Amino acid sequence: SQQGEEDPQALSIQEGENATMNCSYKTSINNLQWYRQNSGRGLVHLILIRSNEREKHSGRLRVTLDTSKKSSSLLITASRAADTASYFCATSSGGSNYKLTFGKGTLLTVNP
């Protein structure tokens, strides 16, 4: 079963623009992570935000978490063609905090 739901399902932008993807989930979480997947490099961990954090930055990535709304957003600034990939949010919750529950992903296409 999938806990997270990314929105939109697909997003197409021009190089240099910002991309925002959203993730909603259903149950209380320990943390939320964002992963990127493309055919060249498989599934790559991007950033982790804990349930008691509200915002986190890593390079061109900015993640926010709103536990009251059970939602998170991933912002990629100044996008590049190499950012073209599927982006997944993954949550861990309860006692099984090792078990990641992924959403269906957002397919981001960055056009040169």
Added chain:
Amino acid sequence: GAGVSQSPRYKVAKRGQDVALRCDPISGHVSLFWYQQALGQGPEFLTYFQNEAQLDKSGLPSDRFFAERPEGSVSTLKIQRTQQEDSAVYLCASSLVGGGASDTQYFGPGTRLTVL
């Protein structure tokens, strides 16, 4: 350094055949995970090992699926009597310590299984 490796990268099986998928985790990583990813979906958890102990196999779809990690390093996921619905990418991941909430999981490239 070397990441998680999986073999084979692609496997085609006829319905009813048994298959074995191998995962080599990052050296020294205590925790190992298997996930199944159907086309157009996110990965779904199958099973979790801490060293050689299989601590959670709640995600295995049926008793045709079996995983082992006998020496606490390499792991094998075996699927017996494959069915068409087993067609998916099987992802292996490892993490340094005990699979805690803040422990990053590093994924391998996956094995794409196609059952005809």
